[in-house]
Amino acid sequence: xxxxxxxxxxxxxxxxxxxxxxxxxxxxxxxxxxxxxxxxxxxxxxxxxxxxxxxxxxxxxxxxxxxxxxxxxxxxxxxxxxxxxxxxxxxxxxxxxxxxxxxxxxxxxxxxxxxxxxxxxxxxxxxxxxxxxxxxxxxxxxxxxxxxxxxxxxxxxxxxxxxxxxxxxxxxxxxxxxxxxxxxxxxxxxxxxxxx
Amino acid sequence: xxxxxxxxxxxxxxxxxxxxxxxxxxxxxxxxxxxxxxxxxxxxxxxxxxxxxxxxxxxxxxxxxxxxxxxxxxxxxxxxxxxxxxxxxxxxxxxxxxxxxxxxxxxxxxxxxxxxxxxxxxxxxxxxxxxxxxxxxxxxxxxxxxxxxxxxxxxxxxxx
Numbered sequence: 001x002x003x004x005x006x007x008x009x010x011x012x013x014x015x016x017x018x019x020x021x022x023x024x025x026x027x028x029x030x031x032x033x034x035x036x037x038x039x040x041x042x043x044x045x046x047x048x049x050x051x052x053x054x055x056x057x058x059x060x061x062x063x064x065x066x067x068x069x070x071x072x073x074x075x076x077x078x079x080x081x082x083x084x085x086x087x088x089x090x091x092x093x094x095x096x097x098x099x100x101x102x103x104x105x106x107x108x109x110x111x112x113x114x115x116x117x118x119x120x121x122x123x124x125x126x127x128x129x130x131x132x133x134x135x136x137x138x139x140x141x142x143x144x145x146x147x148x149x150x151x152x153x154x155x156x157x158x159x160x161x162x163x164x165x166x167x168x169x170x171x172x173x174x175x176x177x178x179x180x181x182x183x184x185x186x187x188x189x190x191x192x193x194x195x196x
Numbered sequence: 197x198x199x200x201x202x203x204x205x206x207x208x209x210x211x212x213x214x215x216x217x218x219x220x221x222x223x224x225x226x227x228x229x230x231x232x233x234x235x236x237x238x239x240x241x242x243x244x245x246x247x248x249x250x251x252x253x254x255x256x257x258x259x260x261x262x263x264x265x266x267x268x269x270x271x272x273x274x275x276x277x278x279x280x281x282x283x284x285x286x287x288x289x290x291x292x293x294x295x296x297x298x299x300x301x302x303x304x305x306x307x308x309x310x311x312x313x314x315x316x317x318x319x320x321x322x323x324x325x326x327x328x329x330x331x332x333x334x335x336x337x338x339x340x341x342x343x344x345x346x347x348x349x350x351x352x353x354x355x356x
Contacts, residue, residue: 027354035343041236153232
């Protein structure tokens with residue numbers, strides 16, 4: 001089964017349709033998703049500012065990685081849960097969204113950055129916990145993190161705009177390629193066009 | 197909102213700035229995205245100190261030291277929120293006039309700002325490591341006020 005067929009099936013399940021069409025549950029889920037940014041992206045940014053050596057330099061880095069990160073992780077769990085629910089409400093629309101695809105790529109970049117920082121850079125942290133500015137690898141991790149998460153937030157917000165929605169209007173070639181748009185004339189999948 | 201204010205909202209929307217944002221396809225979404233980025237850094241700067249004052253995180257550092265370090269980021273983020281927020285508002289002021297969520301947000305905002313600048317800043321500057329009842333209450337008030345502003349702000353797009 002192709003992803004396209006899988007998401008078509010998913011979008012036609014009763015719970016997906018119910019969530020998509022609900023008057024309050026969808027906006028409520030979306031609000032939780034956005035407001036949790038304040039805790040998730042907010043606390044991640046504070047750590048990045050410390051890693052860059054531009055803020056909170058009187059506190060050791062392990063103070064943030066040890067005491068703030070549990071909050072960042074819990075908030076991330078809420079973001080992923082609500083994000084998956086929102087995706088489930090309109091899977092095919094997001095699958096063919098240029099901005100959603102960009103968001104997923106940036107999420108992967110941010111994730112790899114976190115992984116490299118935790119498994120490699122952070123191993124020697126005892127030597128530079130209170131040093132300002134921190135070593136180059138830590139500052140690079142902070143810049144990549146700030147840029148990737150900012151990109152995730154911006155592209156996530158732009159998913160709501162349908163300028164490049166190939167299920168609604170004909171699109172230029174690059175959009176058709178990037179969003180894997182169905183060929184013109186192909187039978188259009190049901191229940192997705194005209195999504196708000 | 198009082199109907200007396202409608203002409204002001206109409207004036208905002210008809211202004212050069214309101215027209216400029218509204219007539220562009222890209223400008224509103226891009227300003228909205230910047231508004232959201234500033235929400236993240238404002239939220240981080242506020243919650244870091246409030247969680248500490250509640251005794252829920254970072255309790256091995258004094259509240260005052262954290263609050264002072266966060267304050268710069270808090271007020272810069274607020275400045276970006278206000279500038280982008282005014283631009284978004286100008287472009288759809290008449291819609292906002294009729295929007296109950298906007299009324300809640302705009303009523304709560306001065307309280308959140310005043311509370312943060314005068315009450316919270318005054319209470320949360322203690323350099324002792326203890327977490328007192330007073331700090332806890334002030335932090336709860338801060339979270340409640342900013343949550344109201346943010347949640348009502350998000351709901352502007354859902355209510356009509």
